[in-house]
Amino acid sequence: MLDQNSALEGTDFEQSAKAQVNPAMLAAAKEEAAQIDDPEYYVHTFKRPFVWEDKTYDTLEFDFGKLTGVDMLAVENEIHGNGVLMVMPTFNGDFLLMLAARACGVGADVLAHVGARDFNRITTRTRSFLLLAES
Numbered sequence: 001m002l003d004q005n006s007a008l009e010g011t012d013f014e015q016s017a018k019a020q021v022n023p024a025m026l027a028a029a030k031e032e033a034a035q036i037d038d039p040e041y042y043v044h045t046f047k048r049p050f051v052w053e054d055k056t057y058d059t060l061e062f063d064f065g066k067l068t069g070v071d072m073l074a075v076e077n078e079i080h081g082n083g084v085l086m087v088m089p090t091f092n093g094d095f096l097l098m099l100a101a102r103a104c105g106v107g108a109d110v111l112a113h114v115g116a117r118d119f120n121r122i123t124t125r126t127r128s129f130l131l132l133a134e135s
Contacts, residue, residue: 033128040065042125046118052110062103062122064129071102090130096123099130 033039042062050057072089075098079086089095100122101108111122 029124029127030131032124033131036125036128036132039129039132042129044118044122044125046114050114050118052113057110060104060106060122062100062125064103064126067099067103072099075099075102090127090134093123096126100126 041064044060044062046058046060075095076086076089078098079092079094084094086092086095097111097119098108101111103126104111111119114122
């Protein structure tokens, strides 16, 4: 089976997509990730309790270490199934959201409705896990 990402290797599209990730931004993200003591586990504490569908969350626990290749491929396939071509999953908000949801054991719809500040922290922590896994 031909993987869409490998089919794009060396193409203008791949170069264009990689150019969209600023090298300074990538370096800063990697530097931030390197400061994390345990990249495989994260507890997110809400400043104010988050309520979604009559359930209140004070914290969310993310166990990135339990994720497998099956999880990552399932997320990629779901995104591709929605017609989105993804070249760099580490910098794709939908990919980060859906992978974080799997690490936390909640639906992606829950994480999609947290406040912007919390969403940014959760997806940044997910990106940090992925960047550290690459090195």
